[in-house]
Amino acid sequence: MAIDALRLANTAFAVDMFKKLCEKDKTANIVFAPLCTSTSLALAYKGTKGDTATQILKALHLDDVKDVLFGFQTVTSDVSKLSSFFSLKMVKRLYVEKSLNPTTEFISSTKRPFPSELELVDFKEKTEETRQQINKSVSELTDGKMENILNEGSINDQTKILLVNTAYFVTNWMKKFSEAQIKECPFKINKTETKPVQMMNLEATFCLGYVKELNIAVLELPCLNKHMSMLILLPKEIEDDTTGLEQLEKMLTPETLVEWTNPSVMANTKVNVFLPKFKVEGDYDLKPVLESLGMTNIFNENVADFSEMSETKGVVLSQIIHRVSLEVNEEGAEVRDVPGYRILQHKDEFKADHPFIFLFRHNKTRNIILSGRFCSP
Template sequence: MDALQLANTAFAVDMFKKLCEKDKTANIVFAPLCTSTSLALAYKATKGDTADQMKKVLHLQDVKDVSFGFQTVTADVSKLTSFFALKMVKRLFVDKSLSPTTDFVNSTKRPFPSELELVEFKEKTEETRQKINKSLSELTDGKMENILNEDSVSDKTQILLVNAAYFVTNWMKKFPEAEIKECPFKINKTETKPVQMMNLEATFCLGYVKELNVAILELPCLNKHISMLILLPKDIEDETTGLEKLEKALTPETLLQWTNPSMMANTKVNVFLPKFSVEGDYDLKPLLESLGMTNVFNESASDFSEMCETKGVVLIKHYKTCVKYL
């Protein structure tokens, strides 16, 4: 795994842990590659302490060519769109009044061919908001409407970063419709709730983390290019969801270790899985600030001088994602 992949994995784990802290019982779904790609474009516009903070939070210290790395990763992901309904929208909207330098705009065209867009927040606030919403709806095939509400932008908005992602796929080994039935789903040690449960007996890759008493199952999607990894504690020992111990032990290193193919083996498994679709909508500003990325949101500290000479430029951040498995 190259330096950028390791960096993206580390950033993903950091995001996941912060989202878990916010709500220990909520379902969490997000596409960290969306966020890291668009933040990498914003990073390209920064200097000084602002750049150092972003570099640290995104774990880019060992990445030699950040722009080329993201260009390669984005191209690889784009190839998957012929196999799945997969859309990841990453946009950095910059108000024209900032007059971004020609050098900066030109430097983004190859590594970030569609991510940077000049708009008119100052002169045409509502028209710009509606135009952005329409564009994002079209880019996600109408799956995501009105991502920016009326309070999202104002005539003071200078830089807006928006991520939107959705993913719809079929399993390689499809769960039979006839086997779907209502079953109890364990929420914690004492509580259950009825759900529509899918069932399939087949051979899958299965691993086990002995010290955590956690089973790891790989469910490949159609064409095997993407898999879902399920980490399931064998027992719930207290009134929590049973995941807290696992989440505490989760690091970029342990995740790579646990999911290493050499740690898993083909095993006949009887799988019960709730039928589900998941959608998430987050304001990542407080999350990024808690990770140490504070300058980009602070008028007195932000430094976007690689892009423009205007002082006090700050970033606004929106994120939405949707995943459906059929």
């Protein structure tokens, strides 16, 4: 039950984050890793007290979750097993200035659930050395995919706590898209303009659902061994003056998302799927996003309360760096068509040749690992 409460909390936080990132730019591609952020913040929460702690719990929707760190430990250990099947790397690190002298209780209480997420570093005396060291270790943890996570000048000798989230993922499907079927097609970025895109095509049986009142289709594409699925929310047409996603984004809530992607409202259908090959990258400073979700104390020297971690006054979360890279391509297991499906004359078409929202869900815990929207090649 606790894991259920955590899943709902994480879903709600993912939706909140998504909507805030959408508000910033109506037409940009977006990709972010909500689970990285909530895990790191749960770790920071362990060091806070009073209103600072309450605000974190509220922003992460964790008020009803009994043992927060244990819940995250269970989910993250499940999710980390995925990296043996996929090129999926997730880094969630809390770098703490060592002169803050974090208490032994704090260090040991975080080390048990998260052996490597907390690191004591020297921002104060060895700023540049520390920056290079963090860059090097993040690069190594992501197979060299995430270089220079910290630009020059991004930290200084006043940096207290730095939170770094990075994730990269390259798809690996249960059913491979045939390379021979990839063709250049126009992708509508709005009502009047198109851009060319490499369009993949596959006809197979998938879970498909419809949200009648919004005129959107919801497709589930399982990744290898069904450990994860990509869920795509695609409006039928571009109805507004930007991406065609405005109405959907407005109606999106944690509740509607759970409702629309619920397996019970989707059916196994023979579908002719058209999906662009694409690569999206997101690079965000999450401080303003979290502040707008009510997490203001943690960044404010006058009120931040990190007394569960350190006796030093004025400890704040100085910065949150969030960088994600996602590559959607044709790779996957070879398709052997199951005999008997031939009888299905009727087939649906799912043609993602205009903007859509996507999420990658870990099917065992049903947590959202990556989410975003694709608006333009």
